[in-house]
Amino acid sequence: MGNFKSIAELDFQNLIKSEYFPSPDAWEDQVLYFLLLDRFSDGQEKGFIDNDGNVVTAGNTVKYLPTDFENAIQTTQDAEIWNEAGQKFVGGSLIGLKSKIGYLKRLGISAIWISPVFKQVVSQETYHGYGIQDFLDIEPRFGSTQDLVDVVKTAHDHGIYVILDIILNHSGDVFGYINGQPDYQSGKTFSVEGFRNALGIPDLPLDFVGDNKYPDAAIWPKELQTAETFTQKGKIIHWDDSPEFLEGDFEVLKDLHHGSGLVDNYSPSETLKALTKAYKYWIAIADIDGFRIDTVKHMDPGATRYFASVIKEFTMSIKKENFYLIGEITGGRQRAFDTLEITGLDAALGIDDIPDKMEYMVKGYRNPTDYFNLFRNSELVHKESHIWFRNKVVTLFDDHDQVRKGNNKARFCANDSGVLSLIAVVGLNLTSLGIPCLYYGTEQGFDGKGGNDRYIRESMFGRNFGAFRSRDVHFFNEENQWFSEIAKIVKIRKEHLALRRGRQYLRQISGNGTEFGYPALMGDRMNSIVAWSRICDDKEILCAFNTDQQNETIAYVTIDESLHEIDSHLKCLYASGVSPVQVNVETRNGKAVRLTIPPAGFVIYG
Structure with missing residues (x-):
């Protein structure tokens, strides 16, 4: 093989x-x-623990x-x-x-x-x-x-x-230019010294080098051992200039x-x-x-x-x-x-x-x-x-x-x-x-x-x-x-299709339950809850994290108004710290729930 x-x-x-x-x-x-x-x-x-669930006692790295x-x-x-x-x-x-x-x-x-x-x-x-x-x-x-x-x-x-x-x-650095790796210059083609041998010296002709050189010299498969395989235009300097970024070498890697x-x-x-x-x-x-x-x-x-x-x-x-x-x-x-x-x-x-x-x-x-x-x-x-x-x-x-x-x-x-x-x-x-x-x-x-x-x-x-x-x-x-x-x-x-294929909505939040808006930077750093919903058919999953690494944060978070009844609840599916096991749906900004998230915490409710 x-x-x-x-x-x-x-x-x-x-x-x-x-x-x-x-x-x-x-x-x-x-x-x-x-x-x-x-x-x-x-x-x-x-x-x-190995692939079968057993602890490996052999090996030399602890x-x-x-x-x-x-x-x-x-x-x-x-x-x-x-x-x-x-x-x-x-x-x-x-x-x-x-x-x-x-x-x-x-x-x-x-x-x-x-x-x-x-x-x-x-x-x-x-x-x-x-x-x-x-x-x-x-x-x-x-x-x-x-x-x-x-x-x-x-x-x-x-x-x-x-x-x-x-x-x-590109390929690897399989050949050398005469006088070393040049920079791209308006599409100019540069002369090549030859394919590199096993020691990295470019002393082989830029054509088929023969099976006896295999496997450590030139480039393989042998169909690639021609001058026409490469653009030979030197390395890219201006990464957004066309046609330079299409024709040039990727540093020493050959285009x-x-x-x-x-x-x-x-x-x-x-x-x-x-x-x-x-x-x-x-x-x-x-x-x-x-x-x-x-x-x-x-x-x-x-x-x-x-x-x-x-x-x-x-x-x-x-x-x-x-x-x-x-x-x-x-x-x-x-x-x-x-x-x-x-x-x-x-x-x-x-x-x-x-x-x-x-x-x-x-x-x-x-x-x-x-x-x-x-x-x-x-x-x-x-x-x-x-x-x-x-x-x-x-x-x-x-x-x-x-x-x-x-x-x-x-x-x-x-x-x-x-x-x-x-x-x-x-x-x-x-x-x-x-x-x-x-x-x-x-x-x-x-x-x-x-x-x-x-x-x-x-x-x-x-x-x-x-x-x-x-x-x-x-x-x-x-x-x-x-x-x-x-x-x-x-x-x-x-387990939840909405988290894989559902629509996505950034949710508005509120500290007082009355004034809602999207979380935003205020000063150098934002300490806030960031929440989003994934919705698939009639199922909403609410996800949120707390950017404050030192303090618990509490906020009302807007949810879809048509998918929830007032006084129903969302169950906590995951919390990276201590959070309520369920939150009640309230009439705020349409409908909202009150999230409590520990410092730097992440939660999922559904």
């Missing part, structure tokens, strides 16, 4: 299996979990204790070692991930999004997986093709779907030439055709359920449409009727949703406005209307109802890039006593519109302090780059203060 050198070697008639795991009826019913494979698990942890906090940076020299380790492969593997499927299942996860698993340029430390050298093989530091098949099979056995992170826009023409009459290149067949192979061999497509903004819309069309046709032919394509589309809401309409992708990854407004609203620094208006009816997105957003955007508040934060990158828990409000922001993510996604380590309260990409990519399994500036301890702890609470909220989400 695997080790194909050419697209021509792929015999789909024999690769296709007799039966595949069916797609979900609705992706908005799912809860995603995004993990960087190198930073998740190496399978050597001790004392965690569970993190509070006394292990910053044990890796006690001296200047140790701190330098820990920092340096964050720029290299740490050792996570597919076998390690397979051993933690039960952990994810108990958290309530129903779909895992795995960072790219494909073979990387061997001479470079692209632990994140975005520097692909071979599109038909697995990075050996991660495992083998069979290991990927086993991970997916184990996930499916536990009722969990698998989404692979894939790259179409691939996809074809030419307008969207409706796009002519795909042989490169794009080969890549599309390569990704069909991974669906066929591993039973993948969806793709997250990297850097869609930097691709021709026609290329994205071609890929989406071919993949959808293929997956329908093997009866995966709802194979999901999620695009990473930067540049704001308008660009994202126009791209979906044009290309046929299923959903956009909400990495701009959504995480910013979600994080800072919960911390009291954004007006709630700024967040909830992202999902309202709007001519801007050419849709008549905000219900459309339920399955068209993947929502998250932490991720592995955090482009929005510039040089101040850190997880939610790092600043503003964020750990106190962690359940509130997770609750918002899980119960507001969109397909919710948790970033690995959230359930362990990771802080990601440091200001750089590497620090928000901590290791769950320790080794030399553990979370909280630690080493040699793991974080698969199901008894901490967050894991079980997140699992409870996910369970409630699964």
Whole structure:
């Protein structure tokens, strides 16, 4: 299995299996979990609960204790070692991930999004997986093709779907320019010194290098070993200038030439055709359920449409009727949703406005209307109802890039006593519109302090780059203060259709029961209840959190006037602290209930 050198070697008639795991009826019913494979698990942890519910007594990495906090940076020299380790492969593997499927299942996860698993340029430390050298093989530091098949099979056995992170826009740094990496200059094509050999030296001709060089030199499959595969125009400097952001290299990652023409009459290149067949192979061999497509903004819309069309046709032919394509589309809401309409992708990854407004609203620094208006009816997105957003955007508040934060990158828990409000922001993510996604380590309260990409990519399994500036301890702890609470909220989400597919309304509140209005910033920080309803048919679920981290807050909250009788009540389905078990419906601002929410608390009533 695997080790194909050419697209021509792929015999789909024999690769296709007799039966595949069916797609979900609705992706908005799912809860995603995004993990960087190198930073998740190496399978050597001790004392965690395995897939069958048993405590593992083997392994050589013990569970993190509070006394292990910053044990890796006690001296200047140790701190330098820990920092340096964050720029290299740490050792996570597919076998390690397979051993933690039960952990994810108990958290309530129903779909895992795995960072790219494909073979990387061997001479470079692209632990994140975005520097692909071979599109038909697995990075050996991660495992083998069979290991990927086993991970997916184990996930499916536990009722969990698998989404692979894939790259179409670029390859790894597989060749060198003459005189080094140039900057983009008005579409100028630069001379290339050659493909890189196994040591990273660009001394191989920019054409087919021969099977004897396989697997660590140039680029594979061999159909990509031509000059026409690459645009060769240097790295992007102006990220919003067209055509620069479409033609330029992504730093040292080399831009691939996809074809030419307008969207409706796009002519795909042989490169794009080969890549599309390569990704069909991974669906066929591993039973993948969806793709997250990297850097869609930097691709021709026609290329994205071609890929989406071919993949959808293929997956329908093997009866995966709802194979999901999620695009990473930067540049704001308008660009994202126009791209979906044009290309046929299923959903956009909400990495701009959504995480910013979600994080800072919960911390009291954004007006709630700024967040909830992202999902309202709007001519801007050419849709008549905000219900459309339920399955068209993947929502998250932490991720592995955090482009929005510039040089101040850190997880939610790092600043503003964020750990106190962690359940509130997770609750918002899980119960507001969109397909919710948790970033690995959230359930362990990771802080990601440091200001750089590497620090928000901590290791769950320790080794030399553990979370909280630690080493040699793991974080698969199901008894901490967050894991079980997140699992409870996910369970409630699964039990109530309104929380997954319902309409959404930000609710007006009142302190005195007479004067109502939407919660808003007054001064530097808002200490208030923020409440919203999800309504499906005749069922309303009311969710709310308290931005005040120090004090209990009480407020009247407006609810739907037509769905409730006066003196009836809403039952408390979840509370992250002590809250009333039920609240009575009163005649205020139409109809309202009086909520009491503990400091930084989150509640659900229905």
